[in-house]
Structures are given as structure tokens and as C-alpha cells.
Amino acid sequence: MAINHFTLVEKKYLTQDVFELVYEAENDFEIIPGQFITFLLPKTWFARAYSVLYKDAKKVHFIIKRLEKGRWGSKEICDYEEGIVLRGVGPTGHFIDSKKINNKLYIATWTGIVPLYFLVRDLLSKWFEKSLKIILGNRTQKNLYSIEEFQNLKNQFSNFDFEVFLSRENSPGFQMGYVWDFLIQENIQHFEEFYICGNPNMVDEVENKLTEAWVSQENIFREKY
Numbered sequence: 001m002a003i004n005h006f007t008l009v010e011k012k013y014l015t016q017d018v019f020e021l022v023y024e025a026e027n028d029f030e031i032i033p034g035q036f037i038t039f040l041l042p043k044t045w046f047a048r049a050y051s052v053l054y055k056d057a058k059k060v061h062f063i064i065k066r067l068e069k070g071r072w073g074s075k076e077i078c079d080y081e082e083g084i085v086l087r088g089v090g091p092t093g094h095f096i097d098s099k100k101i102n103n104k105l106y107i108a109t110w111t112g113i114v115p116l117y118f119l120v121r122d123l124l125s126k127w128f129e130k131s132l133k134i135i136l137g138n139r140t141q142k143n144l145y146s147i148e149e150f151q152n153l154k155n156q157f158s159n160f161d162f163e164v165f166l167s168r169e170n171s172p173g174f175q176m177g178y179v180w181d182f183l184i185q186e187n188i189q190h191f192e193e194f195y196i197c198g199n200p201n202m203v204d205e206v207e208n209k210l211t212e213a214w215v216s217q218e219n220i221f222r223e224k225y
């Protein structure tokens with residue numbers, strides 16, 4: 001597996017604790033949408049995986065949440081300023097598209113949206129014709145980001161759609177509840193493949209709901225953070 005050097009060239013706040021970080025890789029590399037880079041963090045000595053949002057030549061975009069409760073890996077990476085150079089391994093990962101021409105549903109909470117965005121954007125850019133729909137969950141409207149980007153995709157591609165579920169707020173234009181509330185038979189019967197990414201409990205809960213609805217395991221793809 002290749003070790004590369006990544007220089008932080010842009011840092012943007014998306015919400016109070018979520019950042020878009022753009023790194024420039026020393027050596028260009030091929031990546032399959034859905035894959036991640038494992039950063040080797042010099043202060044905490046942790047290795048932490050981060051899914052790629054998208055890659056533009058040597059510039060690699062990430063969205064990373066700074067977790068207050070964590071073991072400091074996410075704080076370390078989010079607290080660095082532009083100019084820091086980090087070592088990273090990869091890209092690696094098997095959370096990639098099946099390459100089947102199917103209707104696909106994508107379910108994410110929090111930063112789980114990152115690889116799903118890369119997967120969907122890649123298919124749409126290749127004029128994939130079947131339906132692609134994202135179900136995104138978060139707590140409140142103020143924790144959301146990238147919604148404008150999804151709206152732009154929706155305006156541009158008639159086969160793309162998305163819905164947002166807020167668990168702690170009832171706001172116009174959003175569903176109130178959890179992402180798995182979407183998974184009633186009437187909604188899922190249109191889809192043949194399911195990609196789930198986010199916190200482990202959510203991934204298990206969604207997978208259970210899908211298997212209860214007789215979705216076969218081979219059509220469920222998951223990435224647990």
C-alpha cells in the first residue's frame with residue numbers, strides 16, 4: 001500500500017464542528033469512489049481513516065467532524081492549519097459501487113454522507129440512467145451541510161433525489177425522525193441496491209430493517225465509522 005504526503009491547502013468550516021479539508025497529494029493516485037485514506041497522525045500516533053469526498057487531480061477533498069468525545073484523532077486532524085504535511089496510506093476500501101445498472105438507495109448519518117456523495121456524483125457524471133436517492137440523517141438543521149450541493153444535483157439530474165431526516169427538530173422541508181423511518185416497503189420496493197454509511201448503530205439498524213423487508217445481503221453495502 002502506498003504512503004503519500006498530503007499538504008493541507010484549504011480549511012473551511014461547514015458547521016461549528018465539521019470541516020472541509022483539502023489536501024494536495026505529493027504523488028497523484030487513482031481512487032475508486034467510496035474509498036478512504038488512512039492518515040498517520042504525528043501527535044496522538046493514531047491512524048485514522050477518512051473517506052474521500054472527491055478528488056480533483058492532486059487535490060483531495062475530505063469532510064471531517066471534530067469529535068469532542070473521541071480519543072483525539074479527529075481533534076488533531078481538524079486543529080491543524082494550512083501548510084501541515086501529513087502522511088497517509090491508501091486509498092483503500094471495498095465500499096464501492098457494484099457496477100450493476102440498478103436503482104440505488106444511499107443512507108447516511110452525519111459525515112457518512114462523504115463516500116455516498118463521491119459514489120453518486122461519479123455515477124451522475126457518467127450519465128447513469130437509473131434512480132439514485134440519498135436519505136440523510138442529522139439532529140438539527142444547523143448540523144447540516146452540502147444541502148445546496150444536493151439541490152443542485154437534483155435540479156440538474158432528473159434521476160437523482162434526496163430527503164433529509166432531522167431527529168431533534170421539526171422544520172419545514174425536512175422529515176422529522178430517523179433515516180430508518182424511510183424504509184417502509186412502499187419506499188424501498190423501487191430500489192435494488194442499498195449503500196449505508198455512518199455510525200455503527202445506525203448501519204446495523206438500517207441493515208436489520210432491510211433484511212426484515214427481504215432485501216438480500218448481497219445487495220446491501222455498508223461502511224461503519
Ligand SMILES: Cc1cc2nc3c(=O)[nH]c(=O)nc-3n(C[C@H](O)[C@H](O)[C@H](O)COP(=O)(O)OP(=O)(O)OC[C@H]3O[C@@H](n4cnc5c(N)ncnc54)[C@H](O)[C@@H]3O)c2cc1C
Pocket residue numbers: 036046048049050051052062063064065066067069070071072073074075093110111112114115199200223224225
Ligand atoms: C472507513 C472509514 C472512513 C471514515 N471516514 C470519515 C469521514 O469521512 N469523516 C469523519 O469525520 N470521520 C470518518 N471516519 C471516522 C474516523 O476514522 C475517526 O473514527 C473519527 O474521526 C474519530 O476519531 P477520534 O480519535 O476523534 O475518536 P474515536 O475515539 O476513534 O471515536 C469515538 C467514537 O465516535 C464515533 N465516530 C467516529 N467517527 C464519527 C463521526 N464522523 N461522527 C460521529 N461519530 C463518529 C466512533 O464510532 C466512536 O464510537 C471514518 C472511519 C472509517 C472506519
